[in-house]
Each structure stands twice: as C-alpha cells, then as structure tokens.
Amino acid sequence: MNEAESSKGCAWITGASSGLGRALARRMAADGWRVAATARRAAPLEELAREAKDLPGEVHAFPLDVTDLAAVKSTVAQIEAQLGPIAQAVLNAGGHQPMRATEFASTVFRDLIEVNLMGCVHGLEALLPGMLARRAGGIAVVASVAGYRGLPTAAAYGMTKAGLINMAEALKPELDRQGIRLQLVNPGFVRTPLTDQNSFPMPFLMEVEDAAEALYRGLRSSRFEIAFPWRFVTLMKLLRILPASLVFAVTRHLVPKR
Numbered sequence: 001m002n003e004a005e006s007s008k009g010c011a012w013i014t015g016a017s018s019g020l021g022r023a024l025a026r027r028m029a030a031d032g033w034r035v036a037a038t039a040r041r042a043a044p045l046e047e048l049a050r051e052a053k054d055l056p057g058e059v060h061a062f063p064l065d066v067t068d069l070a071a072v073k074s075t076v077a078q079i080e081a082q083l084g085p086i087a088q089a090v091l092n093a094g095g096h097q098p099m100r101a102t103e104f105a106s107t108v109f110r111d112l113i114e115v116n117l118m119g120c121v122h123g124l125e126a127l128l129p130g131m132l133a134r135r136a137g138g139i140a141v142v143a144s145v146a147g148y149r150g151l152p153t154a155a156a157y158g159m160t161k162a163g164l165i166n167m168a169e170a171l172k173p174e175l176d177r178q179g180i181r182l183q184l185v186n187p188g189f190v191r192t193p194l195t196d197q198n199s200f201p202m203p204f205l206m207e208v209e210d211a212a213e214a215l216y217r218g219l220r221s222s223r224f225e226i227a228f229p230w231r232f233v234t235l236m237k238l239l240r241i242l243p244a245s246l247v248f249a250v251t252r253h254l255v256p257k258r
C-alpha cells in the first residue's frame with residue numbers, strides 16, 4: 001500500500017483511543033491517510049484528532065462501542081458518507097482480563113467474547129457488503145500470538161484470539177477471490193494500557209510506536225500474517241508445533257505462584 005492506496009479511500013481503525021490503535025492512527029495520518037478513529041471514549045479520540053492537525057493526513061473521531069452491531073453498521077455508513085469508501089480497516093478494539101483457573105467465571109469469557117470476537121465480527125458484517133460491491137478494500141484483524149497456544153491466566157483472552165485466527169484463515173481464500181485483502185495481525189507484547197496490568201516479565205516487550213510501524217509496514221505488504229516482534233513470534237510458533245506434553249513443560253512455569 002502506498003500513496004495511491006490512501007487515495008482510494010479512508011482508513012477505519014477500531015480501538016484508536018489508546019495503545020496500538022492510537023499509534024497506528026497517528027502513523028497512517030503521518031503518511032497522508034484520512035483516518036476514522038473509533039472507540040467508546042470520545043475525549044481521547046478528539047484529542048488524537050486535534051494532535052493530527054499538524055500531520056499530512058487527518059484523523060476524525062467517531063465514538064463507537066463495537067459490541068453494538070447496529071451502531072457499528074451506522075458508524076461505517078457515516079464514515080463512508082463523510083470520508084469516502086473505507087480502503088483499509090483495522091479491527092483492533094480489544095481487551096484483556098487475566099483469569100486464574102481458581103477464579104473461573106463465565107462473565108470474563110462473555111465480556112471478552114463480546115469485545116474481542118463479536119466486536120470484530122460486527123466490523124466485518126458492516127464492511128463486507130460495500131467492499132464486495134466495490135471488489136476492493138483491505139481488512140486487518142488484530143488477534144495475538146496468545147491465540148497460537150493456551151497460556152496460563154489467558155483462557156478467555158486466548159480463546160477469543162484463537163477464534164479470530166481461525167476465522168481469518170477460513171475467510172481469506174474466499175475474500176481473495178472477491179478482490180478483498182484480509183490480513184491477520186498477531187502482536188507479541190507491546191507496552192500499552194492493556195499490558196500495563198501484567199505483573200509478569202514480558203519478553204521482547206515492544207514500544208507502541210515500533211509496533212505501529214511494524215503493523216503499518218505489514219499492511220503495505222502482501223503478507224497474510226503480520227506478526228511482531230520476530231524473535232518472540234518465532235518462539236511462540238515453535239510452541240505451536242511442539243506436542244502438548246512439551247508445551248505443558250514450558251507453560252506450567254507460567255502459572256502464577258499465588
């Protein structure tokens with residue numbers, strides 16, 4: 001993707017009020033994109049839009065809760081009416097709630113499924129009719145390397161991310177035929193408000209601007225999977241191909257002591 005790509009329409013980034021989504025919105029606006037930034041909190045989105053005034057592109061704030069399908073559809077319609085067709089969507093909104101097996105609660109699962117999984121599914125349902133009609137557009141689904149294998153305290157989070165990975169793999173060949181570029185984003189640890197709550201060591205932790213740069217580079221490539229940082233991704237991919245007994249030999253050391 002390049003300047004020609006941004007001239008085909010605007011970008012839509014969900015979860016743009018903080019962390020990775022916010023940094024990516026700035027990065028894309030710095031490259032000339034008109035970015036529709038959505039999240040529930042209006043104030044940080046408006047601040048982002050103000051900050052972007054010095055950049056070559058633009059950021060426009062559209063407050064939105066991705067768990068509300070009707071709101072997602074009407075916001076997509078509003079974005080396209082105001083900024084033109086969405087040429088690149090990044091379905092990034094998500095949350096994490098660590099949960100011990102000893103504190104197992106369906107509410108944690110339901111909350112994360114609603115935001116991480118259904119939030120993304122709602123985005124796809126809102127985007128696809130327009131992109132199919134235009135036979136054009138790119139959609140990036142933000143999952144996580146935590147979706148490769150089950151990890152202690154991440155039963156609910158990892159389940160949603162594994163679901164996104166499987167869903168993207170299922171959709172990709174068919175969308176290719178329709179001229180729609182579907183990509184899967186699997187970050188390792190990135191310093192954001194989401195990871196600030198982690199009390200355990202986070203190997204190869206990335207700064208958010210570096211992660212946004214890697215993501216944006218991936219969006220401009222023809223790769224299906226955009227995963228970073230490569231050292232951590234390689235380790236996690238190794239876990240994915242090891243037999244379960246060897247995986248547990250590693251992951252049992254990740255169970256919190258208390």
Ligand SMILES: NC(=O)c1ccc[n+]([C@@H]2O[C@H](COP(=O)([O-])OP(=O)(O)OC[C@H]3O[C@@H](n4cnc5c(N)ncnc54)[C@H](OP(=O)(O)O)[C@@H]3O)[C@@H](O)[C@H]2O)c1
Nearest residue numbers: 015017018019020039040041065066094144189190192194
């Ligand atoms: N940080 C990492 O190490 C890491 C690693 C792998 C994957 N990821 C994934 O990267 C994505 C971004 O995470 P982050 O680290 O940047 O976290 P973050 O700073 O906490 O950002 C999460 C974003 O999602 C938005 N959001 C949450 N619930 C929402 C809802 N119901 N409707 C609309 N927006 C909602 C939040 O905005 P509001 O609160 O304003 O709604 C916020 O803008 C997530 O999908 C996360 O799972 C992160």
